[in-house]
Amino acid sequence: MSTAPISPGRPTSPDSAPAHEFSAPLLVPTRAGMTGPWALAERARRNPDGALIARKASLGRSWRDMSATAFRTQVREVAAGLVARGLMPGDAVGIMARTSYEWTLLDFAAWEAGLVVVPVYETSSAEQARWILTDAGVRLVVVEDATMETMLTSLTGTAPELADLHVLSIARGALTDLVMDGKDIDAADLDRRTARLTSADPATIVYTSGTTGRPKGAELTHGNLIHLAVNACAHLPEFLQAEQVRTLLFLPLAHVLGRFIELLVVCSPRGVLGHTPDVKNLVTDLSTFRPTFVTAVPRIFEKIYNAADARSTGPKQKIFRMAAETAIAYSRALDAPGGPRRTLRAERAIFDRLVFSALRDLLGGRVTHVISGGGPLGERLGHFYRGAGVTVLEGYGLTETSAPCTVNRPAATLIGTVGQPLPGTAVRLDDDGEILLKGIGVLGRYRNNPEATAEAFTPDGWLRTGDLGSFTAEGFLRITGRKKEIIVTAGGKNVAPAALEDRLRSHPLVSQVLVVGDARPCVGALITLDAEMLSGWLAGHGLEDMDPVEAARDPRVRSALERAVSRANRAVSRAESIRTFTVLPGDFTVANGLLTPSLKVRRAQALDRFADQIDALYTRAIS
Incomplete structure (x- = not known):
């Protein structure tokens, strides 16, 4: 790699390296002491009274600001409660909840206590949760509500490896209980734990949602997260170091991108973070929170x-x-x-x-x-x-x-x-x-x-x-x-499905697309309809209202989709174009196992589940 100085953020292709390699130098030097607790302490030191968190009032549409100092105080109170529960430095703690202030509070509290955070998607099945909690060796997990508590508590009785797992529920006052538990913990004990942490220590184990196979636990260190966050803040000063920096987080915090945005705001000199767990209220929350940037x-x-x-x-x-x-x-x-x-x-x-x-x-x-x-x-x-x-x-x-x-x-x-x-x-x-x-x-x-x-x-x-x-x-x-998704047709043509799928999803009627054709005579597609958009589209085209199952069979809907397919095909050669498609009666969702929590199609599962429909595509195409 080239070490010659270059303008900030400008990528280089080293003189000795081919043009297929580019790199960018650090803008902020990294140090071993840069950890999650360090980042929060630095924010509180630099801007102690400035808002860091905005919490939505339980009644009404207003947001209440919380300073960095006040937030750090709460973090340390909860961290003391985790210590009081007997958790030792390096132990794993699970969080299973929707995006919320409590998620961020628990995240930083666990780090303050020297613990490793293991996110579990709130949509996870019992089998998925069992695998993650077992593989990560989680000793205590905090869940959002009674449904999640019931599911994980049942695991402690049926899975021998989780017999000693402690399950706490936010809905039943887990955070208040932790604060009360921690009142006898000496603050110096927390200080010693955070002082021993280094950037090489694991901060979190994030299990890949995975489009195939059993999730793998990616061990990310404090350095991975914080070194990247502080450099990203320096790399994007236009909106991360502006006078007003506000973002409303609605991505799941179990997903690494949501977690990274959380850290970006803490590392930003004046960033303010809000949370909303339900995208159904997103437009209203955006209008009252008024972010300066959003991530989706x-x-x-x-x-x-x-x-x-x-x-x-x-x-x-x-x-x-x-x-x-x-x-x-x-x-x-x-x-x-x-x-x-x-x-x-x-x-x-x-x-x-x-x-x-x-x-x-x-x-x-x-x-x-x-x-x-x-x-x-x-x-x-x-x-x-x-x-x-x-x-x-x-x-x-x-x-x-x-x-x-x-x-x-x-x-x-x-x-x-x-x-x-x-x-x-x-x-x-x-x-x-x-x-x-x-x-x-x-x-x-x-x-x-x-x-x-x-x-x-x-x-x-x-x-x-x-x-x-x-x-x-x-x-x-x-x-x-x-x-792994490159399709090779029977004629030997290599086809990358993403380009066609992206273009087709831009149509208001379309929710998901799965382009197929491996070892087949031509490229085909499975299409699902967007139930939220369907009624509006039908009304706008003078058609009677119908549900997705009826619409999937309607020749007028199919005609509109044929035009959308033709437009998508303009971006590729004839050999790569979609020549046959079918409309499925139901959508791909996280609940039915065909989407990951980050809304990517689980291609292998979909190909297996709809094997008969794919075969029928080519029976029609050939006949």
Whole structure:
């Protein structure tokens, strides 16, 4: 790797290295003492009375600010209770709850007590929870409500390895009990525990939700998380070091991206973090919290766009679609020499008053940047949002990289890519195009799984991602597909399904898409309908209301989907285009096991479950 000084955040391709490798130097030097407790103590020292947390009032729509000092005091009170429960440094503590203030409080309290946090998705089954709690050696788990408490308590009676597991419920006063338990713990004991922590110590074990196989426990250290967070804050000063930095977290904190945003706010000099557990109330919460930036998975941005399109009918829909095309053209022109022409700027200004301002109001009215991660956003949506006045900074990362390893920046954005390497990160393309990674966020090992650890790294220490990509000359990374998901048709054509799936999901009717065709004569697709959008779309097209099962059989709905497939096919060659498809009567969901908690399709499970439907696709195509 090159060690020559370069401008902050600018990626380099070392003189001695080929152009398929780029890296970025650290902006903030790392030290062994940088841990979770250190980050919170630093925030309280630098801005003791400034707000760090905003909590929604139990009644009404207002938010109450909590200072960094007040939050740290509560953290230490809960940490003392964990110590009083007999937990020793290095012990594992589980958290099973929706995104909430209590989740963040428990996260930092466990670190203050020298413990290792093990997230469990609130949607996990008993079998999944049993595996995670057993593999991680969890001694105590805090759950949100009675349903989760009942499920885990039953495990202590049926799973011998969990017989000694203690289950506490937030709904039944677990946090108050912990504070009371900890009143006799000497503060010096906590100080000794945090003083012994180093950046090399494990901070959390995050189990990959996994599209196939049993989840693996990625051991992430305090250094992985905090070194990356402090460098990301320096890398993105435009909205992480601004006078107003507010974000409303609705991603699950069991997901590494949600956790990373939590840490970003703590490491930001003036960041304020709010929580909302239920996306059904998201628009209302955004309007009252008024964030300056938000983070979401691509499906959220797709749904906002599709909802705006579906709510419009007749002339209003025509205006929205004209506005969308103008936004996309305006954003593309920003990247061209000379920028947008005068007439395009004027058109964009008109649509800003008619359409775009209302869209920004949906995000709270003050959002200037949104971070998209967890999957590919799609170039068209990226241009639409930027043209509408909200810059989408798409990034890329894995559980194994503590969240992002590349990201677009306000000062260096190329829509359609996932940006350039973050400080302290190197990205390389293998001979077959697989993305390989090294850096401060990359895990050292999987929990209790030396075989998986060995398989995850190349002989010279690069993490294998399983993703395929390419670089621009400036080091912007473009994701082109998943190595294991490449479809090879009977005719020998290699097809990356993601591009077609992304384009089809942009249609208001479509919820999920699974492109198929491995060893088949042509490419096909399984499509599910978006139940939330369906009624609005039907009404807007003068059709009677029907449920998804009826709509899946309706020739008028199919005709609309045929047009959507034809539009998606324009982006690929004829040999790669979708030639046959079917509409499934039900959607892919987390509950039925076909989506991961981060809303990725579990491809292997879906292929197995719908094997008969896939066979029928090709029977029809051939006949």
